[in-house]
Amino acid sequence: MQFEIVGNPDYGxxxxxxxxxxxxxxxxxxxxxxxxxxxxxxxxxxxxxQAIARKLVGGESLFVGEYTAKEEPGxxxxxxxxxxxxxxxxxxxxxxxxTAGAFMACTPxxxxxxxxxxxxxxxxxxxxxYLEASGKGELFFNGYGGVIEKEIDGEYIVDTGHVxxxxxxxxxxxxxxxGWKQTxxxxxxLVLRFSGQGKIWVQTRTxxxxxxxxxxxx
Amino acid sequence: xxxDIQKQGAFASALIKLSPGDEFVSDAGAMYxxxxxxxxxxxxxxxxxxxxxxxxKRLLSGETFFxxxxxxxxSNVGEVGIAPTHMGEIWAIxxxxxxxxxxxxxxxxxxxxxxxxxxxxxxxxGFFSGEAxxxxxxxxxxxxxxxxxxxxxEQNLDGDMIIDTGHVxxxxxxxxxxxxxxxxxWFQSFLAGEGIVLDFEGAGKILxxxxxxxxxxxxxxxxxxxx
Numbered sequence: 001m002q003f004e005i006v007g008n009p010d011y012g013x014x015x016x017x018x019x020x021x022x023x024x025x026x027x028x029x030x031x032x033x034x035x036x037x038x039x040x041x042x043x044x045x046x047x048x049x050q051a052i053a054r055k056l057v058g059g060e061s062l063f064v065g066e067y068t069a070k071e072e073p074g075x076x077x078x079x080x081x082x083x084x085x086x087x088x089x090x091x092x093x094x095x096x097x098x099t100a101g102a103f104m105a106c107t108p109x110x111x112x113x114x115x116x117x118x119x120x121x122x123x124x125x126x127x128x129x130y131l132e133a134s135g136k137g138e139l140f141f142n143g144y145g146g147v148i149e150k151e152i153d154g155e156y157i158v159d160t161g162h163v164x165x166x167x168x169x170x171x172x173x174x175x176x177x178x179g180w181k182q183t184x185x186x187x188x189x190l191v192l193r194f195s196g197q198g199k200i201w202v203q204t205r206t207x208x209x210x211x212x213x214x215x216x217x218x
Numbered sequence: 219x220x221x222d223i224q225k226q227g228a229f230a231s232a233l234i235k236l237s238p239g240d241e242f243v244s245d246a247g248a249m250y251x252x253x254x255x256x257x258x259x260x261x262x263x264x265x266x267x268x269x270x271x272x273x274x275k276r277l278l279s280g281e282t283f284f285x286x287x288x289x290x291x292x293s294n295v296g297e298v299g300i301a302p303t304h305m306g307e308i309w310a311i312x313x314x315x316x317x318x319x320x321x322x323x324x325x326x327x328x329x330x331x332x333x334x335x336x337x338x339x340x341x342x343x344g345f346f347s348g349e350a351x352x353x354x355x356x357x358x359x360x361x362x363x364x365x366x367x368x369x370x371x372e373q374n375l376d377g378d379m380i381i382d383t384g385h386v387x388x389x390x391x392x393x394x395x396x397x398x399x400x401x402x403x404w405f406q407s408f409l410a411g412e413g414i415v416l417d418f419e420g421a422g423k424i425l426x427x428x429x430x431x432x433x434x435x436x437x438x439x440x441x442x443x444x445x
Contacts, residue, residue: 010228066316084229107224129328146225147303162250177258179250193254202251202299204224204231209303 001107003138005086009146012078012086014105014113018069026105030078037126041066047218049204066108080103087165087201089141095134098141098165100127104119107137123174123190124159125208132168141165144210148200155195161206167198174193219330219363223308230308231301232328232363238290242334244300244328244363246284251299257288279300287331300328302365304431307369315359317422320389323351323431325387330360355391364388368428376421383414384430395422 001024002017016024028042042063057140067076080086091110092203103112113132127146133139143164150156151168157177166172172194193198219242220235234242246260262284288298302308307326311319320338329335336355356362364370366387373379375393380400389395393417398417418424 009225085225089373094398127273131305146227147298147304148231149222150251157252157254157256159250204229204250204299204301205303205305213303214435214439214442218442 001138003088006090008085009215011083012142013074013077013142014086015077016067016105017077018067018074019067020071020073022107023066023068024076024077025066025108026076026109027080027103028063029064030080030104031065031067032077032079034076035074037069037072038044038076039068039070040062040187041068072190078105079106079159080142082144082207084143084203085206086140086142087147087149089165090137091139092136093134095168096137096139096165097168098131098133100131102141102143102164103131103133104142105140106133106152107139108154109137110135110139120172120174124163124172124192125162125190125206126163141201143201144207145203145205147201149202150200151198152194152200155193155199156200157200158192158194158200160190160192161208162202162204164201164203166194166200169198170194170196170200196218221310221330221363222239223310224393226307228305228307228368229301229410230306230365232308232310234288234298234300234328236288236290236296236298238293238295240290241331242288242298242388243331243333244286244288244298245302245326246286248289248300248302249286249298250290250301251298253298255292255294255296256298257289257291260284260290261287285335290381300363302327304365304367305430306368306427307370308363308365309387309425310362311362312364313358313360315357315417318355318357319362319388320353320355320391321362321364321388322386323384325363325366325427326354327361327362327363329356333358335378336423343350349389362388364425366425366427367434370425371425373424373426375418375424378419379424380415380417381424383416383429384429384432384439385426386416387425388422388425389418390422391422391423393418395419404427 001022004015007013115130115132172192175193177191219240222233224231290296334357337352338355395418397414400415
C-alpha cells in the first residue's frame, strides 16, 4: 500500500494505492473517487456496541467504509468534509486521542475506541467524548484549517475548539485565561491547559467561530 | 520578538515569539494557543487609541471592542499563536514610521506595541455602503498584521483606481481617497450591485482581498433554515 497526502494546507486529501489484498478504512462519506475494481463495504468498526457509542458520543458516523483490493490493485482517494490539512501518523502500539470529527482513515489493525473525557470535557469545546486510536498501522486525521503539530514539554495553552489530536502522555485542565476580566473579555473564555510531554495538533480555524459569524446572515 | 506567518493561504495563522519585556497586541479573541508564561491583559485601547471611546469606535469599524495585550511573565521566551475567524491570508506589514496604514472592514489582526491604533470616521456615505464607515489608522514603527477574506494582492498605485469597499484590506495613507459610486449615477451603481466604492488617487500601496466577506454571508445565510 502506498499513500500520499496532497493539497495541504488548504484543501488536503489522501490518495491510497492498494495492492491485491490491501484494505483501508475511512470515515463514511470520505471517499471522493476510486477505481472500479475495488470492493467497498460499510461495516461497524469494533463491533456493534462500540460503533453505536462512537456514533452517539464521538461525533463520527456509525459506519466506516472498508475498501479492499480483492482481485486487482486499485486506487482510492479520501477528502475530508471541511477544507484544511490532512495529517498522517504511524502507530506502533502507541495511541493517539482524536477529537470528534477528526478521524479520517486508517489501516485495518488500528482500533478506534470512544473515551469519555470526563466532566471537564464538557467545557472543552471538543465534545464530551474523544476517540482513542491504538494498534499498529497508518492513521489519518484532519482539521478545519491549517493543522499545526506542537511538541509540548511542560505546559501549553490552547483555546477551546482548536484541538485536533494529542498524545495520551499529555493531560489537560480546563481553566480561564488569566483572571476573571481576561476570561470574560479577552474573547478567549475557557482554554485547555495541557501538561506533560508529548505532541499536540491544533487547527488554525474553528467551525464554531465561522458558524457564529454566519448567524447574522440567517 | 519574531513574527512568523504559518500555513499561508486559506488558513494562515501567525506565531509570535516573545522574549521577556516584549509585548504584542491583537484583536481580542484572536489568540488560539500560547505558552503558559504569557499573560493576557484586556483593554479597550492600546497606547494612544483613545480609551473607552476608542473601543467603541473600533467596534463600529467592524473590529472587536477589546484589544488583548500579551506579555511574558517570567525570564523565559514564550509564544502566542493568533488566527482570524475567516478563511484567508495574513500579511505582515513592516512599518518604519514614515507612512500610516489604514485598515478597513475588520482586517486589523495584531501589532507590535510601537504602533498606535486610532479609528477614523469616513462620513455618512459609509453607512449606506453596507461596509463599516470606519477605518483603523495605524501609525508608528513596528509590525502590523492584517487578515483578509481570501487571497491578498498588492496594488502599487500611481494614478487612479476604484476598488469595491468590500475588497479593500488596508492601504497606505499617502493617497487621496473618497467613498464614491461606481457607475455614472447612484441608481446605476445600485443596479450593478456595486453600491459604494473607494476612489483612490495618488501614489501608494493598497492591499486588496480576492473575496468580499459580506457577499459570502449574504449568499450563504439565506440558504440556512430560519432560526
